[in-house]
Amino acid sequence: MTRKLSCREILDNLSAYVDAELDPSLCEEIEAHMQGCNPCVAFLNTLKKTVVLVRYSGEPEQVPQEVHIDLHRFLRDRCKDDGPGKES
Amino acid sequence: MEEARLVQRARQGDFGAFEQLVTRTESKIYGLLLRLVGNPEDARELLQETYLSAYRNLDRFQGNAAFSTWVYRIATNHALMRFRKKNPETVGLDEIPVPTHEEIRERGVSDWDLDPKEAVLQKEIRGLLNRAILDLPPLYRAVVVLRDVEGLSTAETAQALEITEGAVKTRLHRARLFLREALSPHFEDARDDRQGMR
Structure with missing residues (x-):
């Protein structure tokens, strides 16, 4: 006999649910709860939308040309005579 | 090569x-x-x-x-x-302001009337998101950036930050709640059909 989850317990587990990191039995309990709880469904939807927004907020950042040039010049100056694997 | x-x-x-x-x-x-x-x-x-x-x-x-x-x-x-x-005091910060279950219950929840993949194309919304991410304390920010922006797994994030996988999951959840809270006023359904949690 499984105990019914409260909204608070659902809330605590929602990220792990979104990431599919929960035991299948707990997922089933969450889904059963969602059948009869519109606020938890709305909360889940908005949390999922938050994750998608964050995921796509990171436009691929192309390194600006001057940053690329500076970086390679810096590394040539600092590394070339050292050889790899030498902490200084 | x-x-x-x-x-x-x-x-x-x-x-x-x-x-x-x-x-x-x-x-x-x-x-x-x-x-x-x-x-x-x-x-x-x-x-x-x-x-x-x-x-x-x-x-x-x-x-x-x-x-x-x-x-x-x-x-x-x-x-x-x-x-x-x-800012030595902010890095280890364990608490961030996220709403409790009671607060959410009192306020009610409404869905957001948007398609996130389309919304994020708007410069204004990307600016809002980036500001909210920068408002997170550094360790929470690092977790959310590595997991949700860069797509690292929980294990890889834990390794990168030298914390446990449990700590990654806890911080990620709290960071997402914080970001959801920051974004809510902008996206809540205009029809205002908030529903109370139990």
């Missing part, structure tokens, strides 16, 4: 091979640093420090993850070290 071969040659002192590894990964690492520190000048300096460390520690790279994942770890450490230096 494949990555493992480049790493091997770089370890043997072939600086050209190391430069190729840098060129292949620098955009990803620059993007990561920019999101972690929020300004191009710091990101530029940290990028240099990161690859210098990577070169000096090449013999420690195990090769069981991608080179870029290993460099993610170094870059994140350098960014967190910089935060510690600037």
Whole structure:
């Protein structure tokens, strides 16, 4: 006999649910709860939308040309005579 | 040339091979640093420090993850070290303001009337998101950036930040709640059909 989850317990587990990191039995309990709880469904939807927004907020950042040039010049100056694997 | 071969040659002192590894990964690492520190000048300096460390520690790279994942770890450490230096009190901050279940229940919940993939194309919304991410304390920000922006797994994020997987999951959940809270006023359904939690 499984105990019914409260909204608070659902809330605590929602990220792990979104990431599919929960035991299948707990997922089933969450889904059963969602059948009869519109606020938890709305909360889940908005949390999922938050994750998608964050995921796509990171436009691929192309390194600006001057940053690329500076970086390679810096590394040539600092590394070339050292050889790899030498902490200084 | 494949990555493992480049790493091997770089370890043997072939600086050209190391430069190729840098060129292949620098955009990803620059993007990561920019999101972690929020300004191009710091990101530029940290990028240099990161690859210098990577070169000096090449013999420690195990090769069981991608080179870029290993460099993610170094870059994140350098960014967190910089935060510690600037604001030692904020880095270890364990509490962030997220609403409790009681507060959510009282206020009610309404869905957001938007398609996130379309919404994020708007400059204004990207600005709002980036500001909200930068409002997170550094460790929470690092977790959310590595997991949700860069797409690292929980295990890889834990490794990069030298914390447990449990701590990654807890911080990620709280960071997402914080971000959801920051975004809610802008996206809540205009029909205002809030429903109370039990």
